[in-house]
Amino acid sequence: xxxxxxxxxxxxxxxxxxxxxxxxxxxxxxxxxxxxxxxxxxxxxxxxxxxxxxxxxxxxxxxxxxxxxxxxxxxxxxxxxxxxxxxxxxxxxxxxxxxxxxxxxxxxxxxxxxxxxxxxxxxxxxxxxxxxxxxxxxxxxxxxxxxxxxxxxxxxxxxxxxxxxxxxxxxxxxxxxxxxxxxxxxxxxxxxxxxxxxxxxxxxxxxxxxxxxxxxxxxxxxxxxxxxxxxxxxxxxxxxxxxxxxxxxxxxxxxxxxxxxxxxxxxxxxxxxxxxxxxxxxxxxxxxxxxxxxxxxxxxxxxxxxxxxxxxxxxxxxxxxxxxxxxx
Amino acid sequence: xxxxxxxxxxxxxxxxxxxxxxxxxxxxxxxxxxxxxxxxxxxxxxxxxxxxxxxxxxxxxxxxxxxxxxxxxxxxxxxxxxxxxxxxxxxxxxxxxxxxxxxxxxxxxxxxxxxxxxxxxxxxxxxxxxxxxxxxxxxxxxxxxxxxxxxxxxxxxxxxxxxxxxxxxxxxxxxxxxxxxxxxxxxxxxxxxxxxxxxxxxxxxxxxxxxxxxxxxxxxxxxxxxxxxxxxxxxxxxxxxxxxxxxxxxxxxxxxxxxxxxxxxxxxxxxxxxxxxxxxxxxxxxxxxxxxxxxxxxxxxxxxxxxxxxxxxxxxxxxxxxxxxxxxxxxxxxxxxxxxxxxxxxxxxxxxxxxxxxxxxxxxxxxxxx
Numbered sequence: 001x002x003x004x005x006x007x008x009x010x011x012x013x014x015x016x017x018x019x020x021x022x023x024x025x026x027x028x029x030x031x032x033x034x035x036x037x038x039x040x041x042x043x044x045x046x047x048x049x050x051x052x053x054x055x056x057x058x059x060x061x062x063x064x065x066x067x068x069x070x071x072x073x074x075x076x077x078x079x080x081x082x083x084x085x086x087x088x089x090x091x092x093x094x095x096x097x098x099x100x101x102x103x104x105x106x107x108x109x110x111x112x113x114x115x116x117x118x119x120x121x122x123x124x125x126x127x128x129x130x131x132x133x134x135x136x137x138x139x140x141x142x143x144x145x146x147x148x149x150x151x152x153x154x155x156x157x158x159x160x161x162x163x164x165x166x167x168x169x170x171x172x173x174x175x176x177x178x179x180x181x182x183x184x185x186x187x188x189x190x191x192x193x194x195x196x197x198x199x200x201x202x203x204x205x206x207x208x209x210x211x212x213x214x215x216x217x218x219x220x221x222x223x224x225x226x227x228x229x230x231x232x233x234x235x236x237x238x239x240x241x242x243x244x245x246x247x248x249x250x251x252x253x254x255x256x257x258x259x260x261x262x263x264x265x266x267x268x269x270x271x272x273x274x275x276x277x278x279x280x281x282x283x284x285x286x287x288x289x290x291x292x293x294x295x296x297x298x299x300x301x302x303x304x305x306x307x308x309x310x311x312x313x314x315x316x317x318x319x320x321x322x323x324x325x326x327x328x
Numbered sequence: 329x330x331x332x333x334x335x336x337x338x339x340x341x342x343x344x345x346x347x348x349x350x351x352x353x354x355x356x357x358x359x360x361x362x363x364x365x366x367x368x369x370x371x372x373x374x375x376x377x378x379x380x381x382x383x384x385x386x387x388x389x390x391x392x393x394x395x396x397x398x399x400x401x402x403x404x405x406x407x408x409x410x411x412x413x414x415x416x417x418x419x420x421x422x423x424x425x426x427x428x429x430x431x432x433x434x435x436x437x438x439x440x441x442x443x444x445x446x447x448x449x450x451x452x453x454x455x456x457x458x459x460x461x462x463x464x465x466x467x468x469x470x471x472x473x474x475x476x477x478x479x480x481x482x483x484x485x486x487x488x489x490x491x492x493x494x495x496x497x498x499x500x501x502x503x504x505x506x507x508x509x510x511x512x513x514x515x516x517x518x519x520x521x522x523x524x525x526x527x528x529x530x531x532x533x534x535x536x537x538x539x540x541x542x543x544x545x546x547x548x549x550x551x552x553x554x555x556x557x558x559x560x561x562x563x564x565x566x567x568x569x570x571x572x573x574x575x576x577x578x579x580x581x582x583x584x585x586x587x588x589x590x591x592x593x594x595x596x597x598x599x600x601x602x603x604x605x606x607x608x609x610x611x612x613x614x615x616x617x618x619x620x621x622x623x624x625x626x627x628x629x630x631x632x633x634x635x636x637x638x639x640x641x642x643x644x645x646x647x648x649x650x651x652x653x654x655x656x657x658x659x660x661x662x663x664x665x666x667x668x669x670x671x672x673x674x675x676x677x678x679x680x681x682x683x684x685x686x687x688x689x690x691x692x693x694x695x696x697x698x
Binding site for chain 1: 340341342422424475479480481482484485486488489490492493496497499500501503504615618619621622625657658659660661662663664666667668670671674675677678681682
């Protein structure tokens with residue numbers, strides 16, 4: 001029988017990195033930047049967290065749980081901020097093509113992740129090709145203290161590390177800011193029609209820079225969550241896989257709404273692992289077809305949204321275009 | 329100082345068209361600077377002197393006849409995919425699904441080689457699998473194009489998703505056809521009989537591939553620059569409204585161009601399976617679909633320049649992996665170097681289309697103060 005109590009938490013844990021990536025990309029896309037470098041940024045976020053944690057674990061004899069969280073988180077944010085700045089410098093200041101820049105960033109970011117990951121693995125002289133930071137990971141994945149006493153409810157809703165909850169909170173805050181505040185209105189204006197926004201006295205480049213950098217930092221946290229919580233502090237090269245691209249798919253799936261993205265990310269997480277729960281018996285090859293599901297569902301949503309042509313469901317009108325004031 | 333109105337230090341002006349030699353001069357300069365930066369990065373990581381590092385890189389690609397052929401093969405495959413995505417890009421259709429279209433081609437070719445191995449003569453089988461690959465690639469490219477033409481569905485994201493659908497489809501068939509059962513891989517198809525393998529010309533495994541791709545390059549060049557189709561897709565790319573106004577059927581052009589784009593990817597898939605690798609796996613396309621996007625863009629969608637751009641990237645990849653092996657770094661180092669070089673080339677485009685004009689008075693004041 002399908003076991004929802006064990007399935008749901010796993011779906012959530014798969015979904016959280018996607019939610020971080022998706023929320024980050026939504027903020028970015030709202031400013032008109034289609035950042036295809038998100039997969040690379042998430043790798044960089046992950047590896048920077050690992051490096052921070054690694055150095056701290058090496059240097060400190062006794063792990064202070066506050067520092068054990070703060071150091072990796074800060075280094076993760078710093079790493080992804082740098083990636084975001086690089087993207088902005090190229091696409092906003094130098095007005096380069098966003099698709100090409102994004103793809104180059106992905107190559108670069110994955111390269112950075114695997115290179116430093118590989119080098120750290122070498123440093124530790126481990127026999128297996130991975131780094132285990134179990135002490136740091138324990139702090140990251142500490143669940144709420146009363147989760148165990150609440151039976152299925154605790155297991156389904158309270159058993160996650162703090163980053164999972166912050167993902168939901170960040171998504172909710174983002175939804176609020178975009179929808180209800182002045183800043184959000186300006187941001188949407190920049191994404192829909194930068195020339196109009198400029199004429200209204202909004203500093204277009206500033207909004208693009210800030211939105212993209214904040215977006216990158218949030219996306220980077222997704223990489224950090226994956227390593228520290230989901231993978232129990234074990235970094236192995238290429239383990240993160242194609243989740244970055246799924247995060248971009250999530251943006252479309254949730255039609256550019258962070259609050260929808262929360263539910264959608266859990267659904268995506270579920271689709272990502274559903275093949276483990278469908279009894280395949282001897283027909284192992286069917287599993288490969290089930291793994292297709294998240295992508296197929298995204299395509300269907302993409303098509304349906306474009307067919308319905310509702311204004312509020314469309315991507316930002318100036319998505320993917322560089323803005324130059326003197327251009328008509 | 330007495331001037332109260334604040335004038336920024338410089339402002340950005342759009343340039344007219346630069347003469348081609350100046351534009352390419354800027355790009356070349358960017359590559360040179362990028363290589364210097366790469367050398368510095370490599371030096372800090374390995375501690376070797378940069379000249380030796382570059383010697384290693386050059387040796388890995390040009391050191392022996394075999395190495396040159398491998399470089400030629402890698403260049404040809406990259407070039408093939410770049411040629412495929414170029415017509416779509418000229419139309420401003422962002423096809424980043426090259427990966428999936430190649431895999432569709434690979435899958436079709438492998439299917440023909442496995443299922444028809446003993447039923448038809450060898451020559452016919454090769455033709456059938458070539459045609460099947462082309463059709464498979466075209467279908468994979470055509471699906472997003474159909475929705476783009478009909479409902480203006482975002483093609484970047486659609487083609488991206490199609491990559492993963494193709495990957496899983498290949499994974500599915502790999503398990504069905506795996507040899508031996510449970511191995512999780514197919515191995516060399518028809519190893520003993522060599523049925524369905526492309527013949528070797530001049531005793532070299534790669535020669536035929538290289539020739540086919542070169543012919544294709546010329547064909548695409550002519551198609552883009554001297555045919556009615558090529559003209560139409562450029563017009564659609566520049567302005568859809570203009571295209572409609574002059575009576576071009578935009579929907580038809582979009583679908584037709586993407587069928588072509590997918591078909592060329594299919595050919596590359598066919599060459600990979602029948603020509604060189606003789607196997608099927610999800611990693612067969614090896615990220616070429618994404619690299620091709622960058623190559624095509626770097627070459628400004630010009631097929632002839634693409635030859636050099638793909639050679640540069642193939643060389644970098646090979647060279648950087650040689651550095652990694654020689655100096656005990658891991659292979660991902662090549663991705664970092666490739667990334668750095670790409671950033672420089674991407675960035676330098678700015679200086680081709682815009683120029684910085686500095687504040688005049690500031691210069692004068694500075695001169696007076698001295």
